[in-house]
Amino acid sequence: MLRPKTCFLLSNVTRLVRRFSTSKWNRSxxxxxxxxxxxxxxxxxxxxxxxxxxxxxxxxxxxxxxxxxxxxxxxxxxxxxxxxxxxxxxxxxxxxxxxxxxxxxxxxxxxYTMNKRHFRGKFHVKVCVTTPCMLRGSDIILGAVEEATCCCAGSLSNDGMFGVDIVQCQGACANAPVLVVNDDYYEDLNVCDVHNIIQTLRCGGIPPFGPQNGRYSCEPCGGPTCLCENPPPPGFGLQPALYGPC
Structure with a gap:
């Protein structure tokens, strides 16, 4: 009597198994x-x-x-x-x-994937879609890039100016979402930032790289929360016996 019940439970467990979400495979x-x-x-x-x-x-x-x-x-x-x-x-x-x-x-x-074996445009735009960037809206950023460049991911724009690719971690997770144009990093992006960057490149300019939301680096968005005061002078906290002779 136990065997049929066990099989029934196992069959139910099998039905409850759910696949994890994974990124799209690019076979080439x-x-x-x-x-x-x-x-x-x-x-x-x-x-x-x-x-x-x-x-x-x-x-x-x-x-x-x-x-x-x-x-x-x-x-x-x-x-x-x-x-x-x-x-x-x-x-x-x-x-x-x-x-x-x-x-x-x-x-x-x-x-080494940094070796481009096909021409990827004058400006190679790489949009990061790894977990931190995904949680911060990389799908929206990718859509904005495709719209601004008139180029789908994996292809080249008709004028040969832009090539767009989806890439994994660019190493700037604290500033997600991130895109990289050639060697320049553009971080803390929103849709308006993307259109401004692409339009500046199209007009022959060089958009300022780095965080686009006013941050200097990767400090908290609300400002520094530690090391905000001047450091103590030499000898701070030492016992009097450890001071040298006057």
Missing amino acids: EELNVHRDSADNNCSTPFEFTEANMLRLAAIIQNYPEGAQRSAVGAAMDIVQRQIGWIPISAMHKVAELLQMPRMRVYEWATF
Whole structure:
């Protein structure tokens, strides 16, 4: 008589199981496969500028002879700062300069997500949707970004000026919600802030980065709550016996 009752209880427990909410999966071969395209192939023109060649040479000198490949991360960053992304022809150039197999450069490019292997616009707008930003309205911020840039997440605007991507933690959780444009952080955002930032960029200006609500850094929104007074002088609280001779 106990077995049927036990089975009934277990079946009820199974029905009560609920899935947790998770972010949308983005399936893409881009993470580990290169496909030649009209603008990204072995014949895509790329050469380091003279200034960037000097920068790369100075970085390579930081490593012992035979260990030039240790500069691959810096070399890839220089490529991306020069043209905004890293085509496969640039990877071949890096492999040639650092005297390393091309496969090792491919491995670096596909492992680290900061390497942009497709052009993501003059201004790469990254909207954080991790838990702190989500609780502070990142979905509304993302919608405002898509509206202001006329560009859906994961795509490029028609004029090539903006690329929008959804990203995970940007490391500024105390200032959520956050978006990053290229290397600049914009924090404590609301919808009006988003439109002002995008419009300023579109007009050729540089919007002031950092918190947008008047905060200096990540102090409480209501102002500092501790360390508000001048620190005590040297010797404060010491026993008289510990003072030196007068």
